[in-house]
Amino acid sequence: MDTAQIDSTTLRDRRMGFAILRIILGINMLGRSMVRIPELNEFASGMAGNFADTILPAPFVHVYAFVIVFAEAVIGVLLIAGWKTRWALLTMGILLATLTFGMLLQQNFGTVANILIYTIAVAFLLFNTRYDYFGVDRGFRVR
Template sequence: MQSKTTYLIVRLGIGLSMFGHGLVRLPKLEAFSNGMVKMFANSILPEFLTVPFTYAIPIVEFTFGLMIVLGLFTRTAAIVLSALLISLIFGCTLIENWDAITSQLVHLAFVAYLVNFVKDNSYAVDTLMGKSN
């Protein structure tokens, strides 16, 4: 029972963080994208790759963060968020934004916990659907 409660606490914490990141960025999606593109203007990434990714970030954060909060396809959602976070870490290395990497690594560790201990995901929509991730 204790591990199921711990899993719920971690799942809600990391899910709300990712969901909140996306939620506040969606209404200002174009401004968010423009700001990110400016940050990467002097990096080795070409703009034609940067622009679509910057538009996708808040959508992925919002959608898969919500799925984590609900416990819906939890393992899959956590893997998608892991891929996003790893991409963000790589991007930050390209522009030498070392401070942001710490936060991303912390998020990644919690998301990895969700993947590794998904067997403890009891208080979730997945459980109601009889789905075992």
């Protein structure tokens, strides 16, 4: 195998790896919102109750719970489709930062560790957007 074939194979593998991780993150985000939407009021009320012993006011947490669910849905769809990928990842990073803050207020360090794993995946994808090949964004760049 010559160098050009190896480089071509490596590039294709990186593009496929990017797509797999992007799509899995998207499915995860969309799935989280889809299971919460049917019981959105209960989710929001429960979340507000979980923050009762923190500095965050219950009405703020209640409203923010709705924002989280709809943000997860939009981010999920965008990542699955590969459309506005960079912005979807940035938005997901911001959402993860807010969730980290909330979990720290609750001293829920196990969840903070889980959020860090998602954050590493988001950062990895952002660092490697040059390999974002299989998605709607590519169709717009080609034209």
